[in-house]
Amino acid sequence: MQQPASAGVTNHAIPSYLQADHLGPWGNYLQQVDRVTPYLGHLARWVETLKRPKRILIVDVPIELDNGTIAHYEGYRVQHNLSRGPGKGGVRFHQDVTLSEVMALSAWMSVKNAAVNVPYGGAKGGIRVDPKTLSRGELERLTRRYTSEIGLLIGPSKDIPAPDVNTNGQIMAWMMDTYSMNTGATATGVVTGKPVDLGGSLGRVEATGRGVFTVGVEAAKLTGLSVQGARIAVQGFGNVGGTAGKLFADVGAKVVAVQDHTGTIHNANGLDVPALLAHVAAKGGVGGFDGAEAMDAADFWSVDCDILIPAALEGQITKENAGKIKAKMVIEGANGPTTTEADDILTEKGVLVLPDVLANAGGVTVSYFEWVQDFSSFFWSEDEINARLVRIMQDAFAAIWQVAQQHGVTLRTATFIVACQRILHAREMRGLYP
Ligand SMILES: NC(=O)c1ccc[n+]([C@@H]2O[C@H](COP(=O)([O-])OP(=O)(O)OC[C@H]3O[C@@H](n4cnc5c(N)ncnc54)[C@H](O)[C@@H]3O)[C@@H](O)[C@H]2O)c1
Secondary structure, three states: OOOOHHHOOOOOOOOOOOOOOOOOHHHHHHHHHHHHHHHOHHHHHHHHHHHOOOEEEEEEEEEEOOOOOEEEEEEEEEEEEOOOOOEEEEEEEEOOOOHHHHHHHHHHHHHHHHHOOOOOOEEEEEEEOOHHHOOHHHHHHHHHHHHHHHHHOOEOOOEEEEEOOOOOHHHHHHHHHHHHHHHOOOOHHHOOOOOHHHOOOOOHHHHHHHHHHHHHHHHHHHHOOOOOOOEEEEEOOOHHHHHHHHHHHHOOOEEEEEEEOOEEEEOOOOOOHHHHHHHHHHHOOOOOOOOOEEOOHHHHHHOOOOEEEEOOOOOOEOOOOHHHOOOOEEEOOOOOOEOHHHHHHHHHHOOEEEOHHHHOOHHHHHHHHHHHHHHHOOOOOHHHHHHHHHHHHHHHHHHHHHHHHHHOOOHHHHHHHHHHHHHHHHHHHHOOOO
16 A cells, blocks of 8 residues: 655555566566456555565576586576465576566466465566576586575475476476475475476376366356367467367367467367377477478467467567457466456457466466375375366356456456455455564
8 A cells, every 4th residue: 555655654566676667577467466456445455565575585596517617597586475375386497587577477376376275375486597508417406506595485384386487397306305405304395296206296297288278168168169179279388288288189179270489380170289299299399290381470379269378488469469369268378478458459359368367277276286295195096186176277267257247357357356355365364563
C-alpha cells in the first residue's frame, strides 16, 4: 500500500536494482498484479508484498574448464514469497538468464503454487550459461558449485529446487548429493525431479505436459472444441511440449507444427509424434525431421491450428505476432510466454488463454508428491500419482473457471485472484514479524 509521504517511508514498486525503463519479465508480472488488485478486497492492503521478492541471492560460480582456464558464471536464487510454505521453483541454465527473469519466474511460482493449493511459497534459480558449451564434467562442477553457493537458502523445509529449462534429473541428483555432502546427511527432499532411483517420483517427468493436456481437455469440453482431430501447434518440444504433444496425439489430435531452437516444421496431416520424439532424442531438436516440411520461424505463429501450446521460453507471443494467431485456444506450457499487450490482443480476438500459472502447474504438483514421498520414504504407484495429479488440475481449473465467469475476467486474472487471495490471506494471518 502506498504510504503517505509524511510517514517518512517511500514505497517503490520498482526496486532500485532493476532498470525502471527496462523491466523485462518482472514488468510483465507487475502488470498482472495490478490487474488483480481491484479484486482483492480488504487484502489489497497487503498487495505490495507481491511486488517485492522476499529474498534475492546473486552468486559467483567459478569453475575450472577442461582446458585449464577458470570461467565465472552468474547464478541466482530468488525467494519471492514464503507466506504459504517453503520456497519451491526450478533452476534454469540458459545464456539469457537475468535477475528480472528469475524474479518473475519466482513470483509466478508463488501464484502457481497457491492456484493449485500446494503448500509452498514461490522461488526460482538460474545460471547465466549455455550448458551446451560445457562438457559433462564442467556441467557437474558448475552444478555442484552453484548448489554450494545457494546452500545458504535451500533445504527440504526451506526452499526446494527442481528442473527447468536445460536442467534435468542428473542435475537434480548432483544438487541433492552436493547439499547432502555439505550437510552430512542424505537429504532427498532438498530437490524434486530427481531420478526415480534417488527418491524421485514416478510420473514427474511427464507431469507438466500431463497437466497442460488435462486443462486443455477440460477447457475444450466447456467451449465445445473436439480434441479428437484438433490441430495443434507446439513451440518447444522438450519435456513440456513433447509430453503435451504426445498426450494430445494419443487421443486423436493432430500435431501440425512444431518449433524449437533447431527449426520449425509443419505437416498439415499431422506429424508422427513418437517418431519426432525419437528424432529429438537422437538429434537434439526437431530440425531435419523427415516427415515434415521446414518452414520460416516467423510463419509458425500464423499456422492454421485449433490449439497453440507455447512450451519454450517467455515473451514469445508479442503484440507483433498475437494478431496472426489462428488458434481458438492457447495453453501456456512455458512460463510467461505471452506479453501483457499480446494477452489483450488474444482476449479481444476471442482466443481462450489457459495461463501458465494454472496450465503448467502439473510439474510442481507432482514435485509436491515427490517431496511428500521423500519425507515418508513411502512411494506411490504411477497410476495413483497420475490420478491425483489429474484430480488436482481438474479441480483447480473448475474453481478458476467459475471465478472467471463470476467476475467476467480472463482465466489469467481469475487464477491471480484465487492465488493472490490465498497468499495474502496467509500473510495477513501470520502478521508482520517482529
Ligand atoms: N519442466 C517442467 O516441469 C516445467 C514446469 C513448469 C513450466 N515449465 C516451463 O516450460 C518451458 C519449457 O521447459 P522444459 O522443461 O520443457 O524445457 P526443455 O529444456 O526440456 O525444453 C525447452 C524447449 O524449448 C525450445 N527452445 C529453446 N529456445 C527456443 C527458441 N528460441 N525458440 C523456440 N524454441 C526454443 C528447445 O528447443 C526445447 O524444445 C519453460 O518455460 C519452463 O519454465 C517447465
